[in-house]
Amino acid sequence: xxxxxxxxxxxxxxxxxxxxxxxxxxxxxxxxxxxxxxxxxxxxxxxxxxxxxxxxxxxxxxxxxxxxxxxxxxxxxxxxxxxxxxxxxxxxxxxxxxxxxxxxxxxxxxxxxxxxxxxxxxxxxxxxxxxxxxxxxxxxxxxxxxxxxxxxxxxxxxxxxxxxxxxxxxxxxxxxxxxxxxxxxxxxxxxxxxxxxxxxxxxxxxxxxxxxxxxxxxxxxxxxxxxxxxxxxxxxxxxx
Amino acid sequence: xxxxxxxxxxxxxxxxxxxxxxxxxxxxxxxxxxxxxxxxxxxxxxxxxxxxxxxxxxxxxxxxxxxxxxxxxxxxxxxxxxxxxxxxxxxxxxxxxxxxxxxxxxxxxxxxxxxxxxxxxxxxxxxxxxxxxxxxxxxxxxxxxxxxxxxxxxxxxxxxxxxxxxxxxxxxxxxxxxxxxxxxxxxxxxxxxxxxxxxxxxxxxxxxxxxxxxxxxxxxxxxxxxxxxxxxxxxxxxxxxxxxxxxxxxxxxxxxxxxxxxxxxxxxxxxxxxxxxxxxxxxxxxxxxxxxxxxxxxxxxxxxxxxxxxxxxxxxxxxxxxxxxxxxxxxxxxxxxxxxxxxxxxxxxxxxxxxxxxxxxxxxxxxxxxxxxxxxxxxxxxxxxxxxxxxxxxxxxxxxxxxxxxxxxxxxxxxxxxxxxxxxxxxxxxxxxxxxxxxxxxxxxxxxxxxxxxxxx
Numbered sequence: 001x002x003x004x005x006x007x008x009x010x011x012x013x014x015x016x017x018x019x020x021x022x023x024x025x026x027x028x029x030x031x032x033x034x035x036x037x038x039x040x041x042x043x044x045x046x047x048x049x050x051x052x053x054x055x056x057x058x059x060x061x062x063x064x065x066x067x068x069x070x071x072x073x074x075x076x077x078x079x080x081x082x083x084x085x086x087x088x089x090x091x092x093x094x095x096x097x098x099x100x101x102x103x104x105x106x107x108x109x110x111x112x113x114x115x116x117x118x119x120x121x122x123x124x125x126x127x128x129x130x131x132x133x134x135x136x137x138x139x140x141x142x143x144x145x146x147x148x149x150x151x152x153x154x155x156x157x158x159x160x161x162x163x164x165x166x167x168x169x170x171x172x173x174x175x176x177x178x179x180x181x182x183x184x185x186x187x188x189x190x191x192x193x194x195x196x197x198x199x200x201x202x203x204x205x206x207x208x209x210x211x212x213x214x215x216x217x218x219x220x221x222x223x224x225x226x227x228x229x230x231x232x233x234x235x236x237x238x239x240x
Numbered sequence: 241x242x243x244x245x246x247x248x249x250x251x252x253x254x255x256x257x258x259x260x261x262x263x264x265x266x267x268x269x270x271x272x273x274x275x276x277x278x279x280x281x282x283x284x285x286x287x288x289x290x291x292x293x294x295x296x297x298x299x300x301x302x303x304x305x306x307x308x309x310x311x312x313x314x315x316x317x318x319x320x321x322x323x324x325x326x327x328x329x330x331x332x333x334x335x336x337x338x339x340x341x342x343x344x345x346x347x348x349x350x351x352x353x354x355x356x357x358x359x360x361x362x363x364x365x366x367x368x369x370x371x372x373x374x375x376x377x378x379x380x381x382x383x384x385x386x387x388x389x390x391x392x393x394x395x396x397x398x399x400x401x402x403x404x405x406x407x408x409x410x411x412x413x414x415x416x417x418x419x420x421x422x423x424x425x426x427x428x429x430x431x432x433x434x435x436x437x438x439x440x441x442x443x444x445x446x447x448x449x450x451x452x453x454x455x456x457x458x459x460x461x462x463x464x465x466x467x468x469x470x471x472x473x474x475x476x477x478x479x480x481x482x483x484x485x486x487x488x489x490x491x492x493x494x495x496x497x498x499x500x501x502x503x504x505x506x507x508x509x510x511x512x513x514x515x516x517x518x519x520x521x522x523x524x525x526x527x528x529x530x531x532x533x534x535x536x537x538x539x540x541x542x543x544x545x546x547x548x549x550x551x552x553x554x555x556x557x558x559x560x561x562x563x564x565x566x567x568x569x570x571x572x573x574x575x576x577x578x579x580x581x582x583x584x585x586x587x588x589x590x591x592x593x594x595x596x597x598x599x600x601x602x603x604x605x606x607x608x609x610x611x612x613x614x615x616x617x618x619x620x621x622x623x624x625x626x627x628x629x630x631x632x633x634x635x636x637x638x639x640x641x642x643x644x645x646x647x648x649x650x651x652x653x654x655x656x657x658x659x660x661x662x663x664x665x666x667x668x669x670x671x672x673x674x675x676x677x678x679x680x681x682x683x684x685x686x687x688x689x690x691x692x693x694x695x696x697x
Contacts, residue, residue, distance in 0.1 A: 078563040079563055079564055079566070081560070081563075082560035082561070082563045082564040083472065083475065083564070085479060085556075085557075085560055086472070086475035086476045086478065086479040086560070086564075087475040089475065089478040089479040089481075089482045089483070090474055090475040090477075090478040090479070092478070092482065093478035093481060093482060094474075094478065140533060141533050144529065144530050144533035144534060145533070145534065146446065161474065162474065164471070165470065165471030165474045165475065166471070168467040168468050168470070168471040169468060169471045169472070169475075171468070
């Protein structure tokens, strides 16, 4: 089956989904659309479009793929599955929120990069309005989960803690569980890759990640194995 | 050294002065006695009732490890796990020693302990904690740390998730906290509960920060976790927050039946007038908003679908927790860690509260090891609040007797005040006049004349 991965133009593509799909050896084609957010059933990008089905978000995509007979975590026992889910939540909780925070709540980044990027497909004044709206939404969410009062340093510290946890869990293994990649690997790779390759006003976030050499090696390994080998020329992780 | 020293002062001194005090006061009296203090258990003797002497022994196994032990190589942490087995029975005796302040079931000395029922167990734990550095808490260098939290109900030491988690963690580590169980959030220093007032006077109200602070003060239940276990802790806490928290909020605050019959009822009854009229409603609105924002990433479908999805994920999460716990006593072996405090607070609330529509409860009851885990912790660390208590008559009496004297007194006072006001008005406005003709018949005459007046009017 031909999977179409749709992403929003101008937004960094979510590597984790791409990584996951590639780990499953599924052929995908990436398409960028400005209105991708509205096409997605949950409002989130990217999402996949297969035949006449549309699935967004990593969780449902994983399940969808599993239903079609491909699964990465079959070899895990119950305890490991529990751990995997827990770590996925950790990544979602910490890294994703930190990324959001950095994108939308850090004034420097917002002014220089995010506003422009978010509003780029739209004509004036829509680009400003939508950008502000999204910013307001994100700020509200941050407040609800208690991140509203966090300073940038605290956020970076949280990211550091999260990376430390991941690094300790990874240890010296090639992947998080056994020798085979799982959804967790895809997720972690996606986030770390994004952090490492996105240009922001300050590089502290990527510096934090670079502190952990095994995580760096992990990312590079996956990138080489799954992305470069297939001949897809995506932007590679710059040498630190 | 410390044996005869000041620490004991606070123990036996103010603690019996129950009335204003919250029962949960944990005194660090015995902190000085540590491992080497195994012989010391007798030392607190002089000021402590004989019964307490028994506490250190049983208490010790139950304590969580702290940073201290590191300084005592011979008494490695493993020692504690070894000693843990006797704890259930041992601590089972703990509640008998320190009694709830107003309970007359206890012999006088423990009654003098009053708030000491927490002390007993905590003291034991304190002992186990290892030697005390000179500047540390027992000497009460600055004011002791005070924790303000929601009071107990439904068989739990506290009805609020965050308060329960912090309380449990404090119990695990035996931190010397002065616990104020209150029902009026406006009385807390930060306006919300739980709140910790540190010994330096600063106020922390975010639960995670409270625990971090306790860790900094060397009450660290995670001290002995390996790096990987520490990472696991973070991961599982995220799992709890993402999957279980929304459902917990939904069960207690959004689900109408539950809210009206259980949550709002408790809060309305517990809060003082006039807060009980508007505060529960305000809390509900806050929680609902939080839920909406938390669940923002779910598809914005209609209510029922969302609910079903939420509960589905929560059930999965519970199953995952059950699988991870397996047949262990705690998540990381034999000693409780901070993850246990959080998991326990979630599970205990779900299990103990008598919810009319408890879909998750049913699922949770099916997971035997989680239920056993909860009751185990409850009986070990909160024996007087828990459901299973060795002296069964203590439980219902416990939490209520402390408030009872106050409530009764207030009730009586208010009735008297009302009566006095009515009588005064009646006298002053002439509806009733007292005839001094026959002293014996005066009351009768008064009532008679009152009746006549009323008839005429």
